[in-house]
Each structure stands twice: as C-alpha cells, then as structure tokens.
Amino acid sequence: MQVSEFQSLIRSRYDATDRARGPSKTFVWFAEEFGELAHAIGKHERGDGDPANLREEFADCLAWMCTLANICDVDLEEAIREKYLTDGGPKGTK
Ligand SMILES: [Mg+2]
Numbered sequence: 237m238q239v240s241e242f243q244s245l246i247r248s249r250y251d252a253t254d255r256a257r258g259p260s261k262t263f264v265w266f267a268e269e270f271g272e273l274a275h276a277i278g279k280h281e282r283g284d285g286d287p288a289n290l291r292e293e294f295a296d297c298l299a300w301m302c303t304l305a306n307i308c309d310v311d312l313e314e315a316i317r318e319k320y321l322t323d324g325g326p327k328g329t330k
Contacts (some may be wrong), residue, residue: 238313239312239313239316240311240312240313242298242299242302243302243305243306243311243312243313246299246302246303246306247302247306250303251306251307254303254306254307255306255307257307258307259304259307259308262300262303262304262307263304265300265303266297266300266301266303266304269293269296269297269300270297272293272296273293273294273296273297275293276289276290276292276293277290
C-alpha cells in the first residue's frame with residue numbers, strides 16, 4: 237500500500253467528521269495517540285511489551301497523521317517526496 241492510498245482510505249472513511257472537528261482539536265487526538273505509542277514503546281523497552289498493541293499504536297499515529305494532512309489539504313506522499321526523495325533528501329537531522 238502506498239502512503240497516498242492509506243491517506244485516501246482515511247479520507248474516505250472519516251473526512252466529514254475530521255473536517256467538522258478541525259485541525260486544533262484533531263491535533264489533540266493525535267497527541268493522545270502519541271502518548272499511547274510512547275507507553276507501548278516504554279513497555280517494549282522494559283521487556284513487558286505487547287507486540288500487537290505496539291503495532292496498533294504505530295498504525296493509529298499514522299492514521300491520525302493522515303487525518304491532519306487531509307484536513308490541512310496536504311498530500312503526504314508529495315510532502316515526503318519533496319522532503320526526503322528530492323536531491324538525496326535532507327542532510328543531517330530530519
Ligand atoms: Mg491508539
């Protein structure tokens with residue numbers, strides 16, 4: 237699956253609700269998902285993680301990233317191409 241396909245899937249399922257919520261409130265949901273991912277990574281690092289839950293939290297974060305991109309009218313695949321694939325990508329840090 238391409239990034240654009242996943243972004244389109246998220247748009248087709250949730251766009252009306254996501255646009256009604258708006259970027260600021262959606263960012264709060266995104267931040268909450270980051271917290272869930274942080275918790276899952278912490279458990280993984282301590283050796284008591286749940287691999288299925290860790291995968292789920294990564295997927296949730298990507299889904300919310302797609303949501304934010306959709307309601308901000310950003311094509312994520314194009315953004316990734318511009319930043320990371322053009323001219324060998326960024327030098328040094330991301
Ligand atoms: Mg989650």
